[in-house]
Amino acid sequence: NAGVMQNPRHLVRRRGQEARLRCSPMKGHSHVYWYRQLPEEGLKFMVYLQKENIIDESGMPKERFSAEFPKEGPSILRIQQVVRGDSAAYFCASSPPNQLSSGANVLTFGAGSRLTVL
Amino acid sequence: ILNVEQSPQSLHVQEGDSTNFTCSFPSSNFYALHWYRWETAKSPEALFVMTLNGDEKKKGRISATLNTKEGYSYLYIKGSQPEDSATYLCAFTGSARQLTFGSGTQLTVLP
Numbered sequence: 001n002a003g004v005m006q007n008p009r010h011l012v013r014r015r016g017q018e019a020r021l022r023c024s025p026m027k028g029h030s031h032v033y034w035y036r037q038l039p040e041e042g043l044k045f046m047v048y049l050q051k052e053n054i055i056d057e058s059g060m061p062k063e064r065f066s067a068e069f070p071k072e073g074p075s076i077l078r079i080q081q082v083v084r085g086d087s088a089a090y091f092c093a094s095s096p097p098n099q100l101s102s103g104a105n106v107l108t109f110g111a112g113s114r115l116t117v118l
Numbered sequence: 119i120l121n122v123e124q125s126p127q128s129l130h131v132q133e134g135d136s137t138n139f140t141c142s143f144p145s146s147n148f149y150a151l152h153w154y155r156w157e158t159a160k161s162p163e164a165l166f167v168m169t170l171n172g173d174e175k176k177k178g179r180i181s182a183t184l185n186t187k188e189g190y191s192y193l194y195i196k197g198s199q200p201e202d203s204a205t206y207l208c209a210f211t212g213s214a215r216q217l218t219f220g221s222g223t224q225l226t227v228l229p
Contacts, residue, residue: 003161033216033217041221042219042222043162045216048216055215056215056216091161093162105167106152107154107162107164109163110161111160
C-alpha cells in the first residue's frame with residue numbers, strides 16, 4: 001500500500017520557467033492538501049482539494065500558482081513564471097473521506113518536492 | 119490569520135530525561151488539534167488527533183493533553199531516547215477544516 005507519492009523530488013528551474021509538481025494520494029484517500037515550507041519557516045497551508053474540486057485555496061498566492069486534482073491522475077501544483085522566492089519544499093498530504101468533516105482526519109504526507117529557482 | 123504558537127523553538131535534553139512542549143492556538147472555532155513528528159529527511163508523521171476538551175492521548179512514552187477553553191496542548195515525552203530527536207509539530211483545525219501548523223519544537227536528545 002504505497003504512501004503519498006510526490007514527484008519530482010527535486011526540481012531546478014530558471015526564473016520565468018514553469019514548475020509542475022505532482023502528488024498521488026494514498027489509495028482510498030480523496031482529499032489532497034498542499035503545503036509549502038520556505039527556508040527557516042514552518043509548513044504553510046496552500047490549498048485543499050477533493051477530486052475535481054478546490055475546497056479551500058486561501059493559502060495560494062493570487063498570481064502564478066494553481067492547483068488541480070482531476071478525476072483521473074495525480075494532483076498537480078503548477079507555478080508559472082517562477083521567481084527565486086518560490087524556492088521551497090512543497091509537501092503534499094492526503095486524507096480519507098470523512099462523512100462528518102475533514103478537520104479531524106489524520107494527514108499522510110509525501111516526502112516533498114524541493115524546488116530551486118536559479 | 120490563525121496563530122498557532124509552539125514553545126520552545128528548540129530543546130536539548132539528555133537521554134533518559136522527560137520533557138514537554140507547548141502548543142497554543144485560538145480557543146474559538148476549535149475543531150481539532152493534531153500533533154506530528156517530523157524527522158530530518160523524512161515526512162511528518164501523525165502522532166495524535168484530539169477533538170474534546172480534556173482529551174489525553176498516549177502512544178508509548180509520548181502523551182498529549184488538550185485544553186480547548188484556554189487554547190493550549192502539551193506534548194510529553196517520558197524517558198527521552200536519541201531516536202526521539204525530531205521536530206514536533208502541532209496543527210490546529212478550525213471551522214475552515216484545513217490544518218494550520220505551528221513552527222514546531224526541534225528536540226535533540228543527547229546520548
